[in-house]
Amino acid sequence: MNTIDPRGEPARLIRKVHGRAASDGAGVKLTRVIGGPELPELDPFLLLDEFGTDRAEDYLAGFPSHPHRGFETVTYMLDGRMRHKDNHGNEGLLTPGSVQWMTAGRGLVHSEMPEQESGRMRGFQLWVNLPAREKMTDPRYQEFAPDLIPVVRPAPGVEVKVIAGRVGDTLGPIVQPATDPLYLDIALEPGKAWEYPLPEGHNVFAYVFEGALGVGEGDDARALETHEMGVLGGGGRLALRAGEAGARLILVAGRPLREPVARHGPFVMNTRQELMQAFVDFQEGRF
Known part of the structure; x- marks a missing residue:
């Protein structure tokens, strides 16, 4: 059970990151928060993209077939519908409020294509590194519809x-012992406050995607605005207070791996030799 030590130091915003406009797949427009020049990674997190638009031309081309090896992708849909398929015969539909935690492991080729021609498409994709011992594991999925995610x-x-x-006593459905992740979608009404005990030893960030809030207590509180990410540190409890318009954010944490990273495009390994082998294996159809 989560408990708050009232004497514990509150976590502070030790760094702010502003997302940058980017595109991926077949030209899908998005905002890159982790994985760009301002913050290349936050161990074990390799990338965070926010996508959100009412313009079908911004997302309709989707993410045609592409490979992955050596890490995990986490897709959290807020609005819209996305059909995914891979070369192992897996297929599914991500609907509003659903989440897919895909462990690419030794390799797969998959596609993520919008299953709509109009309306709003909004959500997040997070890349989480795998430890060296698990990079060549068999691919697997943890996929949950919104009614299976506790509120x-x-x-x-x-x-x-x-x-x-x-x-508290409520556990999320995603389990990954390697990085022991935390992933919360938090909504606060205007002016409301909440405290939460952060996992010890994890790297933690908060990303505000609606409204604004203050992080910290009293004169030490710092503001996070819409489309700003805050890297947290310096204390074991997180104090949040929403602004006048309320706030909605994701709070994400993971145990750092502290391993060397050899990364290029859709492959994340530990050495350059392993990275080169990933390209060879893909080109020779071994995914």
């Missing part, structure tokens, strides 16, 4: 969707 209301005016990790 808790731990304080007045606060609602939390628990995708991974724990809030």
Whole structure:
């Protein structure tokens, strides 16, 4: 059970990151928060993209077939529908509020294509590194519809969707012992506050995608605005207070791997030799 030590130091915003416009797949427009020049990675996180638009031309081309090896992709849909398929015969449909945690492992080729021609498409994709011992594991999926993601209301005016990790006695459905992740979607009504005990030894970030909030206590509180990410540190409890328009954010944490990273495009290994082998294996059809 999560418990707050009232004497514990509150976590602070030690760095702010502004997302940059980017495109991926067949030209899908998105905002890159982790994985760009401002913040190349935050061990074990390799990339965070936010996508959100009402313009079909910004997303309709989707993400045609492409390979992955050596890490995990986490897709969290807020709005819209995305059909995914891979070369192992797996197929599914991500609907609003659903999450897919895909472990690419030794390799697969998959596609993610919008299953709509109009309306809003919005969500996040997060890349999580795998430790060396698990990079060549068999690919697998943890995929959950919105009704399988628990929602808790731990304080007045606060609602939390628990995708991974724990809030009180409530556990999220995603399990990954290697990085012991936390992934929460937090909504705060205007002016409401909430405190949460952060996992010890993890790297932690908060990304605000609606409204604004303050992080910290009293004169030490710092603001996070819409489309800003805050890297957190310096304390074991997180104090949040929403602004006048309320706030919605994702809070994500993971145990750092502290291993060398050899990375190029869709492959993330530990050495250059392993990276070169990934390209050879893909080209020779061994995914």
